[in-house]
Amino acid sequence: MSEFKQVALIGLGLIASSISHAMRRAGMETRITGTARSTETRAKAAELGLCEVFETAREAVEGADLIILAVPVGAMAAIAEEISPVLKPGAIVTDVGSVKRAVIDAVQPHIPAGVDFIPGHPLAGTEYSGPESGFASLFDNRWHILTPPDGTNPDAVKRLTEFWKSLGALVDVMEPDHHDLVLAVTSHTPHLIAYTMVGVADDLSRVTESEVIKFSAAGFRDFTRIAASDPTMWRDVFLNNKDATLEILGRFTEELFALQRAIRQGDGEHLFDYFTRTRAIRRGIIEAGQDTDAPNFGREGPSGKDE
């Protein structure tokens, strides 16, 4: 159970709405306040009963002992500046941004003495966005990474850890720059690549869009799901994790060129060896419980048959 009396959700999209649902599922009686930039989102959130909706972040934060910034990374600095005067002593401010160094640079200067800022990142999401896209089990068995700066009150870290655990998450602590590099590998670069591949398909005049859509099941489908994620969020990720993403992209291009040359030269041995090596990582993920190994990988076939 949460020991927080009032949690403020700033930004009411997929993550914040899932937090609200997961808090209710956990039986927390915490007061939930919140706000979002657009009138439409606020109206939707109120209609769904996600929280007490306020027009401004400052009003939503008033009295809160946990403040969760769930806005795109590029919007963090302005929000932090706005709420700074009303943060009450002993409160914890956290965020759910996909990069951590840039968020620390944006938010930390606005945090008053007596308040702890503990950056966080839930490794959970879908390709949907908006207040209606959340669901209570989003964080179940998914990692939530905290990157507390040196000198953070250990008790505050402990309280925030317990909060995320009660939403279903597994919690880990990491150094912010290392977080940004790890995520450049496991998330940011894969997303950029998926976006690129889907863009190529969209652009190719000799293969029609309806063919791409019709025959997507052969591998492309997973790319389209990744590439359907929120554009604003992802723009901000790349603008704010530039160095690590460019580094990993450089490695990626190098490897891709080696495989491309092997294809051009008909070097089957190189291809076979490479493809064999990558199988081992998959086994590790299954064993770590981060995906299913069902033969149909847990996906139900669509029900409507097109015949």
Place this chain on the structure above:
Amino acid sequence: MSEFKQVALIGLGLIASSISHAMRRAGMETRITGTARSTETRAKAAELGLCEVFETAREAVEGADLIILAVPVGAMAAIAEEISPVLKPGAIVTDVGSVKRAVIDAVQPHIPAGVDFIPGHPLAGTEYSGPESGFASLFDNRWHILTPPDGTNPDAVKRLTEFWKSLGALVDVMEPDHHDLVLAVTSHTPHLIAYTMVGVADDLSRVTESEVIKFSAAGFRDFTRIAASDPTMWRDVFLNNKDATLEILGRFTEELFALQRAIRQGDGEHLFDYFTRTRAIRRGIIEAGQDTDAPNFGREGPSGKDE
């Protein structure tokens, strides 16, 4: 119901074993004969009761009126040559290879007069291989593409179409070179890219393998599933669809470099516009019934919680 009296499965991996299961599910009383290169696979197939198992392709094909070549593309020519003398008049030979022009070049010269060779490709698969990996619903609502050469007996095409429909598939007819280009976009290049990304992650000394595995849920997980597919099959795909794959890879690299430059220059508008455009394709795939739009995309969370 199949009007074939005896179907021969050459190669007893994921696809052939799924064909056997799907034929049984459809209530076909067809005799199923088959063979595989390795003793171990033959023993496993016999144990599973997938078919009457023979030591050689020639024995398995004897008397069959439908022969399905379900071996890697690189093995097609030798098999076609071996079975050529025992193909009976009126029989249909088909295959399930992921490329079609190369298979036609490999197999067609060995097809005697009176026998129809109708190349085919089921757009269905998982990352598992071997006779124990098949399941009856693999082809349900998935496209099966036939690429009959000019002059193929239309009645034979019709019979083969009905066969695949009774296994649950949707059937389409396409020109072989166009098939190879479409698949280079929807399957072959995405697979190469996924293999590459997983290889990069595996190779990066500053991010440990256990970190990659632990935090894979953020996007990378889907790449690892794709990159866990059968290495022999995929080696043969790239060696045999070289031109189309290299063309699409060229386009991919061009687009990737443009996005990379946008990141380096902080051009948020370029990134946002690109990421917005790719969302539309995803909607098309959902509407076409080739994926689910469940919020958790039809994936069950792993059951064992690591706490």
